[in-house]
Amino acid sequence: MNVMSGIESRHDGMVAPKRKRFVRKEKSIDIDRLYEEINNGSRLYLSKAITLLESRAEHDKKAGQELLRKLLPKTGKSIRIGVTGVPGAGKSTFIEAFGLQLAQEGHKVAVLAIDPSSTVTGGSILGDKTRMEALAKHPNAFIRPSPSSGTLGGVHKKTRETMLLCEAAGYDIILIETVGVGQSETVVRGMVDFFMLLVLTGAGDELQGMKKGIMELADGMVIHKADGDNLKLAQKTVREYRQLLHFLQPATPGWTTTALTVSSLERTGFDTVWETIIAFREKMKASGFWRERRQAQTKDWFHSMIRDRLIDSFYSQHGKKELVTVLEKQLLTGELTVASAVDAILPMNDITE
Numbered sequence: 001m002n003v004m005s006g007i008e009s010r011h012d013g014m015v016a017p018k019r020k021r022f023v024r025k026e027k028s029i030d031i032d033r034l035y036e037e038i039n040n041g042s043r044l045y046l047s048k049a050i051t052l053l054e055s056r057a058e059h060d061k062k063a064g065q066e067l068l069r070k071l072l073p074k075t076g077k078s079i080r081i082g083v084t085g086v087p088g089a090g091k092s093t094f095i096e097a098f099g100l101q102l103a104q105e106g107h108k109v110a111v112l113a114i115d116p117s118s119t120v121t122g123g124s125i126l127g128d129k130t131r132m133e134a135l136a137k138h139p140n141a142f143i144r145p146s147p148s149s150g151t152l153g154g155v156h157k158k159t160r161e162t163m164l165l166c167e168a169a170g171y172d173i174i175l176i177e178t179v180g181v182g183q184s185e186t187v188v189r190g191m192v193d194f195f196m197l198l199v200l201t202g203a204g205d206e207l208q209g210m211k212k213g214i215m216e217l218a219d220g221m222v223i224h225k226a227d228g229d230n231l232k233l234a235q236k237t238v239r240e241y242r243q244l245l246h247f248l249q250p251a252t253p254g255w256t257t258t259a260l261t262v263s264s265l266e267r268t269g270f271d272t273v274w275e276t277i278i279a280f281r282e283k284m285k286a287s288g289f290w291r292e293r294r295q296a297q298t299k300d301w302f303h304s305m306i307r308d309r310l311i312d313s314f315y316s317q318h319g320k321k322e323l324v325t326v327l328e329k330q331l332l333t334g335e336l337t338v339a340s341a342v343d344a345i346l347p348m349n350d351i352t353e
Contacts, residue, residue, distance in 0.1 A: 029063040035070050038169045041108075043142050046169045050144060053161050068161060071168035076294070078110075078167045079281060082188040084178040084214070085198030090224050090264060091177050094198060096132040097264040098273065102173055103140035110166035111135070111143045112159055113177045114188075142171060160191055160301055189217045190300055193290065194277050195251060198224045199259075201237040215244075219251050220276055226261035226269065234261050254287050255280060320345070 029052065037045035053064040085091050092113070099109040111132065135141045144162060163174050178188050189195050197218035215221070221241055226234035241259035250257055260276065262269035284290040315321055327341040336344075 029060070031063060031067050031070070034067055038071065038165065039074070041170045043169075046142060046165060047144070049165050050158075050162050053165070054146070054158050064161075068164060071165065075164045075167040078172045078174050079194065079277065080163065080174045080176070080192040081277065082176045082178065082185075082192035082195045083198065084185045084188065084196070085224070086200070089198040089200050091198055092131050093264045094222070094224055094262065095175050095177055096135045097267060098262075098270050099132075099135050099141060099173075099175060100138060101267070101270050102274070103135070103138045107140065107173050108169075108171040109135075109141045109173045109175065110163075110169075110171035111141070111175045111177065112162055112166070113143065113145045114159065114179055142166065142169075163191070185214055185217055189251075190297055193284070193293065194219045194280055196220045196222060196273075198222050199237070199241070200224060201226070201230060201234045215257075216248055217251050218257055219255060219280060220257060220273070221245070221259040222269075222273065223259060223261045225263065225265070227263035227266045231261075231263075252280075252284065252293075253289060255283060 034045055034049050034052075038049060049064070049067060052060050052067065055061065055064070083091055083095055095111055095113075099111055103109050113132075132143055136143050144166075146159060146162070159176065163176070166174055174192075176188055176192060178185060185195075195218055197214060197220070199221055201223055223234045223238050223241070238259045238261050245257050245259065248257070258276065260269060260272055262273060281290065284293075323345060327336065327344060330336045331338065331341055
């Protein structure tokens, strides 16, 4: 058999071009411009600054902290209000209606809505900015949904810094909405002045359905959806809660927690809620506890960041992640106890040194 050699050629006769490699360049960040625009109340630049703080890039982190240091003297002048409640209590509905009324009265309202995170992408699930459409359109309002990203209780680790940026931008009322599950309440309690608990009625087993622990964190209780056929039952529930609250230790020394009825549908009860918050602020400032609580919260924030930094530092060490994986397998097969596995990672002599 005679095989004739063919003509040497490429796929289509064209020389394959060399692939260009794109190297992402670090964008220069104009801190002074961000500072000026935030001082002028720009919502656009406030959003950019928050995105900068939430970035995991080292260059962005440094720039964000530099901006925050410049803005610190302009922070601390707002009322920080936490809003929690079981899923379905209508937290977003309440916040939109309440925030809209305050914005219409001339207040600047910032809403930091902590969204549950998708386990797949880490992004927000609820999309509170979309759900609070009327409030989002108001010029005196700013809404920032943040995915919880797996942090304790669903509270984004940058929420505190975001709150400071909003204060520097002139927002005098900060509303922080929790996911409403697990330990998020205690975390949010540690970053706000006034903590509000939304309660539903008409679902049966009203008092047993609310645990003593969360009630002891609240400075105010709101019986929500007090309208229509549910109004009489809501009024009855308020009386029951007011009697019960007298037997609980107050969340704030010198303040008696009370229960109020509110209807976001009929726009009733918001004036009483706001009057209660103002009375709380005046009483706490007069006693000095307002400043004392904020100082304690800053100290707690400092210590929690130390713990976070230590964990990040540990996992960034060469071989630590691989060692953890190996020890996990040995734990599951029964080769090691948990204490022995921890000692293998963190020997006691290394800690004492």
